[in-house]
Amino acid sequence: MKASVVLSLALFAAVPTLVHAHGDFKCNEPAAEWKKRDELVSKLEKEGWQIRKIKVDNGCYEVYGFDKQGNKKESYFNPKTLELIGNVVQ
Template identity: 45%
Template sequence: MKKIGFSLLLAIGLLHAQATLAAADCKSYPKEEWASEDTLKEALEAEGYTIKKFKVDGNCYEIYGRNKEGKKVEIYFDMKTLAIVKAIGLKD
């Protein structure tokens, strides 16, 4: 019984750690201050990015796609300034 309980707690802890690592810490703004999604998409495509998925994740814009070299990326952007808050895969 103790092994099952410990395993369950370990699994929950690992899932929580993964969720924490994946999330970005973006500042919250009123919706009327958000920059246009289309502006961000157009700017990224002009730089050679291919966007596979674009979504609002909490207080961030988040994209999944490929950079101009064809490498997978996951990037979180500030919704007002469109600055990169967190990027995964850009340095590969």
């Protein structure tokens, strides 16, 4: 009985780390309402980011780079609002 409880707790604890896989972030904004990538680059650079690459994935902007603390980032942004949706790498 103890082993099953420990296993259940271990699986439950692992769930938050599994939630932020690549396919979990989706944006459904009409393309005509998207802001340009340059606006996102400008916004992030003002926040101290170093951008390595931006691409579109699941209708979101996916950004690869480093934040102002030098932490490696792979983050998803809403293309209409440029708000952070979530991070794959934090």
